[in-house]
Amino acid sequence: MKHKVLKKQNVGRRCIVCGTDNDLGLKTSFYELENGELLAVCNTKDWHQSYPGRVHGGISAALLDETIGRAISINDETIWGVTVSLEIKYKKPVPTDQQIKIVGRITKENRKLFEGSGEIILENGDIAATATGKYMKMPISQITDEELEGDEWINTEDELPDYIEF
Template identity: 65%
Template structure:
């Protein structure tokens, strides 16, 4: 099924998941969708693998943690989350060197905490990894030490604007 993209989220310069200047990172891009979910698109490389041809489970955990943690900003751009817990279920191998989609949503939102869930979806529509997580809400100045957010948190335009994202298997 295709979903309309409402907004592309900013990226970091150095983050392992979204950092545009991190040569070993995933360089994931994040898109807020019309159905209230957040989708990330990434393409893992050989240096992200564990067994030959398969993404390391820790990399799968990182992309899911980032996508679920960012999902709160679909409804409130001022909220930042710090991971309290992350539970994953590995169902299928995640291949390297292909475009993959991670989709996440907030399932519970309170004054100080939020919870969410997400999944990595393979190109054929199968779900490879699922996750549930809990986050503590914090202001960015309590999370990042002496960081100039204008220098670190950047709007990165796509080469071609993304208007819709097709999520296989839906």
């Protein structure tokens, strides 16, 4: 199914999930979709493995956590999600050297907290893992003492596709 892309979210330079300058990172891109979901696109590599040819479960967890946690920023880019709890169900192995898609959405929210869910989708459309999580809503100034502007938090919107299929 095709989904209209509204915006590409910024990424960090050193983040393990989205960092453009992290040689061992996942270099994941995040797209805000017309249906209110967040879609992450990641190309897994051999160095993300646990068993040969299989992405480590902790890497899958990080991708799901980041995607669900970022989904809150769709409606307010000044709010970030800080993980309170995360439950993952692994259904199929995630292969290395494959493009995977991760979908995240908000399922419930109040003034201080939100809950979300997500899935890792393989190239063939199979769901490899699902997750549900609870997050605190926080501005970046309460999460870190460092600024996330300028050189660390970058916009890569020049690569924005009109539609993404999954």
